[in-house]
Amino acid sequence: MFEVLVYVYENYWQGDACPELPRLGRKLSAAGFDAEEIQDALVWLEGLNIAAQGTQISFENAAPTEAAESSEASVHHSANSAFTPQSANSLRIYSVAEQVHLGAESLGFVSFLEASGVLPPHMREIVIDRAMAAPGDPVTLDDLKIIVLMVYWSFGEEPDALILDELCDDTEFRLGH
Template sequence: MFDILMYLFENFIHSETEIRVDQDELTDELVRAGFHHDEIYKALSWLEKLAALQESDTHPYLANASTSALTRIYTQEEQMRLDVECRGFLMFLEQINVLDASTREMVLDRVMEIDTSEFCLEDLKWVVLMVLFNVPGKENAYAQMEELLFEEPEGLLH
């Protein structure tokens, strides 16, 4: 499912190509690209839920997430999905104002809905990018995240 999300993001959303509204055509194209129907439907559902999260009424944490000084306590399930490195990266993104409490919760909501047994920091970075792309008014945060995702290390690595 995550591969489909990446494919859609890279080929349609990120490239600013106009997305086809016709779900059947999109499904046919994804099948031709080699993806299976059940995974396609999961990915499309994931994207629909992401769009729905923009309305604060649809996610119970967003209405109360206006304070930037909130400390996030992760559930056991979230800790199993997000290792220490991922949780630290989310904290870093909040500290540099790429994420706020509401966008952090949107990211966590979408991470927990991904149907995968393995989830790593690179996957998290892409989810953050997808969430920020879909939230109006977060263009600067999206640009910052894009830089973090695509930046090349300079100099010698030790």
């Protein structure tokens, strides 16, 4: 599934240029991807589209003073996704299921992105949601990086150059100074 997601990211780097999911499925099939991988990726992308659209609609409907507060908003998982401002002193507690499925390395990376100021709470929640919908137990760090890229992609944003380097660079053989 992640190979399909990388292909979508690379070929439709502007999220709005991506065709509707049925047409995308045909294009992916023509590109030679396995039908099961395509189906898994399309289901995953549909969940991503729903989450991103729900976030954008909520921000658009917020009053001007609420919109400024909403930049620090977090997503609550319910049928009616609602945004509430996140206090600067708030703390995200991960459920046992999230800890098991994401693993320490992926959770540490999410924490790093948050601390760097490049992953706002509403995007963090979508990353966690989509990671929970991804295969693997735990989700590998490389797969989580693809998920983060896809979340940025769904918002039509490109991460900061240094963060993009961190997301795309293979750090396995990097030497620390």
